Amino acid sequence: xxxxxxxxxxxxxxxxxxxxxxxxxxxxxxxxxxxxxxxxxxxxxxxxxxxxxxxxxxxxxxxxxxxxxxxxxxxxxxxxxxxxxxxxxxxxxxxxxxxxxxxxxxxxxxxxxxxxx
Amino acid sequence: xxxxxxxxxxxxxxxxxxxxxxxxxxxxxxxxxxxxxxxxxxxxxxxxxxxxxxxxxxxxxxxxxxxxxxxxxxxxxxxxxxxxxxxxxxxxxxxxxxxxxxxxxxxxxxxxx
Numbered sequence: 001x002x003x004x005x006x007x008x009x010x011x012x013x014x015x016x017x018x019x020x021x022x023x024x025x026x027x028x029x030x031x032x033x034x035x036x037x038x039x040x041x042x043x044x045x046x047x048x049x050x051x052x053x054x055x056x057x058x059x060x061x062x063x064x065x066x067x068x069x070x071x072x073x074x075x076x077x078x079x080x081x082x083x084x085x086x087x088x089x090x091x092x093x094x095x096x097x098x099x100x101x102x103x104x105x106x107x108x109x110x111x112x113x114x115x116x117x
Numbered sequence: 118x119x120x121x122x123x124x125x126x127x128x129x130x131x132x133x134x135x136x137x138x139x140x141x142x143x144x145x146x147x148x149x150x151x152x153x154x155x156x157x158x159x160x161x162x163x164x165x166x167x168x169x170x171x172x173x174x175x176x177x178x179x180x181x182x183x184x185x186x187x188x189x190x191x192x193x194x195x196x197x198x199x200x201x202x203x204x205x206x207x208x209x210x211x212x213x214x215x216x217x218x219x220x221x222x223x224x225x226x227x228x229x230x
Contacts, residue, residue: 031217043220094217104209108161110158111158
């Protein structure tokens with residue numbers, strides 16, 4: 001079974017703090033994603049990565065950065081946390097785009113509920 | 118603008134009844150995924166639909182895909198309380214800069230006795 005793990009289930013931080021959210025997958029997936037989920041807004045893509053050290057902005061990258069130094073690990077960084085970044089953060093992974101006969105189903109981690117006070 | 122619209126967003130059903138959730142999308146795609154999310158939990162994959170006319174069934178849930186109509190349906194047969202959850206469809210747009218899946222806003226299903 002695919003396993004995607006996230007470093008914390010719940011996190012409480014103060015405004016202005018630097019926050020690191022870690023995600024690890026064990027399926028040798030090329031792609032990794034960070035989403036945030038808010039009531040009424042669904043899932044919104046923050047960043048994704050299709051290879052080590054590669055990243056692309058999603059729909060809402062402002063206030064976030066990412067790091068992918070190893071294939072299995074994808075980190076989301078809030079440089080200076082703000083209250084409007086209080087949310088559920090979901091990490092996901094999938095095989096590379098367009099592999100013949102494979103599909104791009106994403107597998108999700110358990111989520112990190114972040115509260116910024 | 119790419120859009121994935123689910124309908125309805127909220128659904129309250131009685132046990133034993135049937136209903137269909139609709140997922141319309143605005144771009145060309147022949148791959149679509151359905152996920153389930155229980156309260157406070159993450160997303161769990163339900164169905165992978167890879168071509169026009171694809172139909173998948175698991176227990177009381179059946180999903181289908183019509184790529185020409187850009188429509189997928191999730192049909193619930195004889196609902197039971199255990200099906201209460203939020204269901205998301207996600208359209209595969211793998212060549213886009215937005216990443217490979219665009220999610221609908223989800224349909225929150227509540228099944229009551």
